[in-house]
Amino acid sequence: MVNVTGLDLKNPTILAAGIMGTTGAAMIRMVKAGAGAVVTKSIGPEPKIGHSNPSMIQLDCGYINAMGLPNPSYADFVDEIRIVKEAVDVPVIASIFGGDATEFVQVAEGLGSADPDAFELNVSCPHADGYGATIGSDPALVEDITRTVRDAVDVPVWVKLTPNVTDIVDIGKAAQRGGADAVVAINTVRAMAIDVASGYPILGNRFGGLSGAAIRPIAVKCIYDLYQALDIPIIGVGGVSTWQDSVELIMAGASAVQIGSAVVDSPYVFRHVSNGIERYLDEKDHAGIEDIIGIAHEMI
């Protein structure tokens, strides 16, 4: 059992936003496969079909995607959250986005009746004009939106950060000032792939975000820097597919880890990773994950 911002996670692995999070059923499946908590697909104020395909491809290193925040709007999604909440006993975190503070609050309140256990503010999607990282690169906007949502809801608020900034710590501090209960790092890294046979950018949106193993070293560094600067917990995400990967993020400073792209092979990645963490803690005679959160900072 792991406690993050007052939520009791069954284990330190969490389903990342936008992965298998479009339906309640898919999220329930992830919990059954071992996820200690789940984050929903990012939900906005209006239905959105997202960018045209190809919207995700596997590269030699990692994946690149530009889904474009497809979602049925909070009005249609509230039932999906209800379905998960009824079926499982792990925290369900609603990922939400909007173009400004008012929209964020509209979505949060719209989902409120389904009692999500926390909100994760997506101010970090790198390929959604006017949303996500467009907002998340500006500390003032991040602080404002965080504070406004924080004031409007009475569950923990997590703020998901983009690595596509000169200094992620500036943005993390803004979230903390705005009252965030935790930050989540990192969203995908701005990237692009071109089809050499034709010259066409492969993604329908032309560019997108890099995820998977390619970005883990970037995530580790972001988490390490945030841990040094912030007082609130950090939830690590980026390229985790084995327990070793997750321990690396935890040692950098993460209190829990989210897993995204790695469900490609099997949802049981959650079970494998959390069992692996447990075995590791046992072997090293640690009482719990707290013993290793951020220990890289002490190893000098």
Place this chain on the structure above:
Amino acid sequence: MVNVTGLDLKNPTILAAGIMGTTGAAMIRMVKAGAGAVVTKSIGPEPKIGHSNPSMIQLDCGYINAMGLPNPSYADFVDEIRIVKEAVDVPVIASIFGGDATEFVQVAEGLGSADPDAFELNVSCPHADGYGATIGSDPALVEDITRTVRDAVDVPVWVKLTPNVTDIVDIGKAAQRGGADAVVAINTVRAMAIDVASGYPILGNRFGGLSGAAIRPIAVKCIYDLYQALDIPIIGVGGVSTWQDSVELIMAGASAVQIGSAVVDSPYVFRHVSNGIERYLDEKDHAGIEDIIGIAHEMI
């Protein structure tokens, strides 16, 4: 033959800075293995031994390094450039760094007697306090240093950019305003790896820069954005190890490509890549590389 900023490259592949560029002999070897031009190790005003080891490791995706700009200073390096210039007939570009404009000029002038064919300003190394990206994240500093060096030398000046900024185009424009003849994109991506057995960050410098296949999609996006915004040529670098990789960077907008980490297996990567580009241009009935530079922008 490819012309970039007035330099005649034997082919579009260039040895990247900091790779096999510490001695004249090593650079000559790279030319013999097919490099169309070579960039030296980044050279500074004083001898520098760099960070302690481990200074580079291979990850599952790409490499991470923190050499720490080891170099013998311009005074000791000028002979190495002379040795290359005498032995080969490809352009030799001197990569230089300093803490401010004055130091950059000092180094450039100090190397001047060896007649380097161009200077590449390293304002992008992510792990050298007070140098590299510390400077390269500030458009005003980049513009100032570029202009000062530009005024002091009479060969082309290339400015190497860091991807670790909110918008690389801002920095590219600053370099262009300062009179840069070309920009080089990208230097390594800020990153870190932790040893899960012990909790120690693996690199002697704790963090470093990610290179290799992991960063190619990031480089492609940076080059694509720069091509859209700048009037000067872009030299692409990041994760190239095959001709397909190089064509991807060229289609995004690169006029030539640098190759770094991929020499790990064999210096002949230069020959293989440039032969591959040639075959590709032939098969597609292109007159030359100019036909495909930036064509991803037209494929809509």
Place this chain on the structure above:
Amino acid sequence: MRPIDTRIIRTIQETPSTRTFFFDVSFDDAQPGQFVMVWARGVDEVPMTLSYINAITVQKVGDCTSHIVALSEGDSLGIRGPLGNGFTMPEKDERILFVAGGVGSAPLAPLADRATSIGASVVSVLGARNSDELIFEERFSQAGEVYVTTDDGSSGRCGFVTDQLLDMDVAMFDHIYVCGPEIMMYKVFENLRDKQVHGRAEFSLHRYFKCGIGVCGACCMDPTGLRVCKDGPVFNGLQLESSEFGKYKRSACGQKISI
């Protein structure tokens, strides 16, 4: 994987609205029922079953398929695949029933070829709007007996495949493979379930695919959360019991759409 550049080397107009495209690339490891993501550059990327080891058969229904069916020899497409899980392979001496509706015969035809080559005993029921829209009839004929139904009676029996099934003893088959419009597949499913043989049946489903590789969740089925693109597109009848199958699917934004 990145899309593989694939050149069209031959096309066959199967019906007024459907064409088969043969490629210079052969997906030799592909199992019947697996699909590929077909990228018409600058347009869209859509899932298509492999109707041969090196071909897809495309029915024009909208933007992307209109673009594809207009392509000719020498044109190229970007192809990712083979993806997903195909059909359970029948064995020699097993009795097989194919039930196909329209272009739904595309994933079944390679399996019919396979059945022919191993000498399984095959019966096929092919349904179509009219005789023009019948596809791959010869490939099924090679494999065994074929019953045809058309909506307008222009070929075979006038009616639906389910009418034909009612006249047959479906319990005599070891494997029943079904593909076609969902409404038709669901009718078949109900028919088989009534006779308690839906556990021997496999259905190739269609859902809206975004990633096509099992990450995004766009194609998940209620209430199991099974991914059509990765855990399917072929599912056993038992997996579809009390599911959304035949009731609703999801649009690109995730809203439910009635079947």
Place this chain on the structure above:
Amino acid sequence: MRPIDTRIIRTIQETPSTRTFFFDVSFDDAQPGQFVMVWARGVDEVPMTLSYINAITVQKVGDCTSHIVALSEGDSLGIRGPLGNGFTMPEKDERILFVAGGVGSAPLAPLADRATSIGASVVSVLGARNSDELIFEERFSQAGEVYVTTDDGSSGRCGFVTDQLLDMDVAMFDHIYVCGPEIMMYKVFENLRDKQVHGRAEFSLHRYFKCGIGVCGACCMDPTGLRVCKDGPVFNGLQLESSEFGKYKRSACGQKISI
């Protein structure tokens, strides 16, 4: 590769300043002459030859080696490797000469073991400052005749390995393997070159390594640009003709240092 976590399971004090460390990890694919990068966490990472398939033999010379030699059973190190190219393998019935100086016997000893096992005919010349500093003498004795030279005459002949070589007909050997301080190796090289047999000789070189994997260029030799870490550390005598070998090496910042 990332450093592999390796536990020390046994240590042997070979000489007052040199200890061998056996690991719980065995580098079974390693060829004699290959090295590993040994990471003493929090201190430094340095290259060390594998003196056994699962061991290194470390001479205390500075910071990192002092730290390593102070380690005990149960302590751990991070190890990357095996790296570089080892020695050419001798074959049965070939005549082999080993010439080792001090801890330079570390890369040669596994080759001597190999020679013993295939039954090659071996002669070894081992040099050391004094009898206390002789390493692996038994492993060479197992393989064949051993000549010892010490600077102070405390064991074997008083003098240098080159003195011994002058008394021998080096032309009778098919392979000559050399490792030791560069000044000693260079003297041996000159001796062999005078007799035109340096093409049968292989030398294991030391240069300052940063990356250890052939990327950074810190360890390149003049005038070939060969990387000691990747193209070496073992080089044939012909590759070393008219090179920096015996003349200078480079410091960590790339400045030349006379040998």
